[in-house]
Amino acid sequence: MHDRAPGLDISVPNVARIWDYQLGGKDNFEVDRHAAETLNELCENVGAPDGRRVASESRAFLQRAVRCLARAGVDQYLDIGSGLPTRGNVHEIAQEANPLARTVYVDYDPSVLAHGNALLADHNPSTAATVVIKGDVRKPETILQDKVLRGLLDLDRPVAVLLVAMLHLIPDTAAAAAIVATFRDALSPGSYLVLTHTTSEHRPEAAVALAAEFERLKVTTPLVPRRVDQIRRFFDGFELLEPGLVSPPQWRPDTPVAPDDDSRWMYAGVGQTARAVRR
Numbered sequence: 259m260h261d262r263a264p265g266l267d268i269s270v271p272n273v274a275r276i277w278d279y280q281l282g283g284k285d286n287f288e289v290d291r292h293a294a295e296t297l298n299e300l301c302e303n304v305g306a307p308d309g310r311r312v313a314s315e316s317r318a319f320l321q322r323a324v325r326c327l328a329r330a331g332v333d334q335y336l337d338i339g340s341g342l343p344t345r346g347n348v349h350e351i352a353q354e355a356n357p358l359a360r361t362v363y364v365d366y367d368p369s370v371l372a373h374g375n376a377l378l379a380d381h382n383p384s385t386a387a388t389v390v391i392k393g394d395v396r397k398p399e400t401i402l403q404d405k406v407l408r409g410l411l412d413l414d415r416p417v418a419v420l421l422v423a424m425l426h427l428i429p430d431t432a433a434a435a436a437i438v439a440t441f442r443d444a445l446s447p448g449s450y451l452v453l454t455h456t457t458s459e460h461r462p463e464a465a466v467a468l469a470a471e472f473e474r475l476k477v478t479t480p481l482v483p484r485r486v487d488q489i490r491r492f493f494d495g496f497e498l499l500e501p502g503l504v505s506p507p508q509w510r511p512d513t514p515v516a517p518d519d520d521s522r523w524m525y526a527g528v529g530q531t532a533r534a535v536r537r
């Protein structure tokens with residue numbers, strides 16, 4: 259299994275840079291663009307939405323979800339597997355609704371850390387409440403104990419944990435569920451989980467082919483599309499907010515969208531743990 263932690267290697271396709279390319283970004287190399295185009299062609303050949311559409315729908319969901327939580331008063335965000343900075347980053351959206359919102363970005367990719375720190379070094383006062391830290395989601399306790407994180411987030415108050423387009427990069431389903439459970443149990447009651455995840459639900463054979471293509475192209479992580487029941491289980495201990503686990507465009511769209519035609523590659527949802535009852 260090609261599950262290496264990435265360095266600054268531009269000879270193999272990198273999952274953060276492929277995602278950046280799919281989102282229309284410029285922080286990618288020929289090897290990433292070639293891999294992205296190969297994956298997109300596979301999708302087109304099976305009549306499925308390609309990576310550009312998947313990435314932009316997932317990202318638009320993330321932005322609506324953060325806006326919605328920020329307007330509801332959530333002021334702490336932990337964005338894990340945050341990716342290369344793009345337009346409409348979590349801290350920018352959260353601070354539009356609440357200038358005091360705090361955001362910790364976590365990624366294990368050095369290029370994400372470098373670009374993130376460059377973005378935050380612009381002396382904009384709004385970035386004082388935002389940091390980028392190095393962390394591997396497979397070690398959730400280490401992330402939670404990080405001193406910089408602890409200096410910015412008050413874990414005695416609710417936090418929104420974002421695992422957007424992230425858990426499908428963790429091959430072991432039980433391990434992925436344990437990661438979510440660790441965050442759920444460590445965080446204050448009333449905390450949130452924001453998630454998108456690639457699914458095999460609507461076209462299982464194409465999902466197997468897509469995962470095999472990730473492997474063949476030697477992308478820095480595997481891709482593990484899961485069935486909807488497996489994805490739903492990541493929300494164990496959370497109550498799903500309306501409209502539940504749906505395709506990204508169906509989650510509280512800003513303007514009316516057509517009903518789903520089962521063509522989607524992803525599920526999206528936002529869950530909240532039970533709030534503490536004050537006696």
Ligand SMILES: C[S@@+](CC[C@H](N)C(=O)[O-])C[C@H]1O[C@@H](n2cnc3c(N)ncnc32)[C@H](O)[C@@H]1O
Pocket residue numbers: 273274277316317320338339340341342364365366367370393394395396421422423424427479
């Ligand atoms: C597909 S991108 C998603 C980026 C962002 N969450 C978004 O939705 O736009 C996945 C990100 O997860 C990061 N990643 C992959 N495996 C990771 C791990 N084990 N720990 C931390 N980050 C990881 C990659 O470096 C990449 O930046």
